[in-house]
Amino acid sequence: MALAPASIRGSFSVDRYPCASFSEARPSTARLSSSLFQGIRLVFAKETMNSRSFTRADLHSRLCARCAVLESVSPTSQGDMTLVNVDLGDRSYPIYIGSALLDTPELLQRHIKGKKVLVVTNTTVAPLYLDKVIEGIKGKGGGVIVESVILPDGEKYKDMATLMKIFDKAIETRMDRKCTFVALGGGVIGDMCGFAAASFLRGVNFIQIPTTVMAQVDSSVGGKTGVNHPLGKNLIGAFYQPQCVLVDTDTLNTLPDRELASGIAEIIKYGLIRDAPFFEWQEKNMEALLARDAGAFAYAIKRSCENKAEVVSLDELEGGVRATLNLGHTFGHAIETRLGYGEWLHGEAVAAGMAMAADMCVRMGWIDKSLQSRILSLLERAKLPTAPPRHLTTEMFRSTMSLDKKVADGKLKMILLKGSLGNCLFTSDFDPKALDATLAAFCDK
């Protein structure tokens, strides 16, 4: 019996937070015997790029192949684990999501290449998890040597000078071509360690252990790495994919409230740009997220990673649809740049940016006022800002936005909402007067 590809794109998990409308949106979601997977929840981000059909036998053998790596990991020590596969041909990689993953280092060990490992982390995360990660890797045996470099914490250190500290350490400790760089920390650590891995000896292995919601739902998928330039964010970098990403949801217990909310801004974004049922799920479960409910977070991270993985698989190098992941980021980057990196968290700036984009879309008649209200309400419940600091001027926005990476041949392209919830456009074909009016509405001058 042949299954349509759509059914394979769905989720095979029995989620603790099942979303009623999720199965309506993806009517052919299949549910498989949970005993087959010994408690492991499997999600296939995008099983079929080439829209051929599969028989059930095909499907079963593919699932078993994907599971093989997991079956030897003790299910008891690990509890529930979700796997999202980011499908990029020979650069595909798995994202493992679950609690206590750092206490079961077999998965991490499996993806370590070579005999030398450099763990890159920061002064905040190092006291919490560095020893555990180093011991976990050393447990692999075979004389693997683990070195580490501890960087100062914060977006303002995401620069070339700090990047050089990674290279200095790698060279001092004689990391070779077969070594592995491990990023242990938030998005800044992931981006810098990834760019260092991409550039050291023209490319070494790379593993991510993201410890913030932001890094787990955003930076962990897509291979964007890089550093900031004094004149603009992320202007220097590379597309570079990791060997694997390990999301231990327990690390969220040590995350400050502002960091938590900042990550939730990106979760809200996925609903807005392409996943109305996920947005509706968030409307029902925002308080559970703020209470750091492990199950709620596992679902939100999984669904975010799936959404991002689908988009990235379609457009690895950001030619088109991938740009939609930057909803709110054009305004947001301007806020971050003008305030100085680190003054506002990335997600806070994105939240304000999404509110500004929604305002612009209402002005053009692209979305209803009622949708704008739902967006603002959800952002507010997440304790996120819905406007930039008043002292930023329209001129500041304009001049910084003109340096945006999405400017091509002198024209600014923006991600804007249009139509019902879950629909957006990446376009330069918008009314510039609406942009003027939005900037005027949000800035004192």
Place this chain on the structure above:
Amino acid sequence: MALAPASIRGSFSVDRYPCASFSEARPSTARLSSSLFQGIRLVFAKETMNSRSFTRADLHSRLCARCAVLESVSPTSQGDMTLVNVDLGDRSYPIYIGSALLDTPELLQRHIKGKKVLVVTNTTVAPLYLDKVIEGIKGKGGGVIVESVILPDGEKYKDMATLMKIFDKAIETRMDRKCTFVALGGGVIGDMCGFAAASFLRGVNFIQIPTTVMAQVDSSVGGKTGVNHPLGKNLIGAFYQPQCVLVDTDTLNTLPDRELASGIAEIIKYGLIRDAPFFEWQEKNMEALLARDAGAFAYAIKRSCENKAEVVSLDELEGGVRATLNLGHTFGHAIETRLGYGEWLHGEAVAAGMAMAADMCVRMGWIDKSLQSRILSLLERAKLPTAPPRHLTTEMFRSTMSLDKKVADGKLKMILLKGSLGNCLFTSDFDPKALDATLAAFCDK
């Protein structure tokens, strides 16, 4: 009629410097009607990765497809031009070799993408060719804007601080994702501009106009880009392929003698590692090369690019055979690092390194003394050094060589000659005593 793939890998050109033994080595070399190509000499570096056979009709249509781009370029203004195609799937690119190519900017214009161009050059090359290149690109019309950044000249400026000047200029002049970076200069400019193009906005278009023999026969093929670290050469970089490479042999007329000889060292290397007939051709034509005979150089550059393109096509990311291109480089890099970058030219250090490698191979009985003599004699005729400066110590060599990119899991792998002329190995399986003896022979202590 089916032709074996080997015949397609051969050269279709009628060379001004035909190499008698070349056609013996590649017996099925086909010669096509020169009128078909209006004086354009076509070379196919590696037409068939997948060893299927072609009929003559297939072959003819492929040649015509490749020629289409050239046919609209006036043959009279261009004289002889050779095309080497570097076959890397969707990253394939052409190398155009000929005289007066900068005076016929149609080729350059054809590969310019977007409306913004940043030409990266240095203080030596800028007064000679920058205006010509800028005017050539502007001749494309359509409002293309050309900016330039002039870096200090020399290997000692191939560092992160100088790289930042390229980013600064690119950001100041608002280069966007569709822009093109053009490297106008030698290997240092090519490597830095290429790494900047790879990293700016995570990758923009890139064109190379190499103006030294070294850059024309080495850096122009293979996509290696990067900068030096105070502790080692080329430790930070990326693999990044250009849109095209434009080799105007007239630029050699302004090249200092030492630079010329330095490039010839790499030409000699290609003969040693894989092309005995080319080495023999050099033995017959070294004086023509030193006299900057345009035809001799066009042939030597073409044959070098073909050799490198074949190797790179087989192994883009340097997993194996590509490493053989580094014959003499392990010793050579140690010399450059210890003397300080720029004291000796790269090719001078490689020449001494090849002499040291030959010494080591004789000690192990891997090559005959007579081959060693031919190598030393050709290097000397090219006015290249055949030994490192005596004041470098064995300890200096050892400590720098242990940082070499070719160290994997703590073991140094070297490129060594074995057997008859044109054969080499990339191996860690050599007698360490031979290395000791070679270092002792070439160093005072």
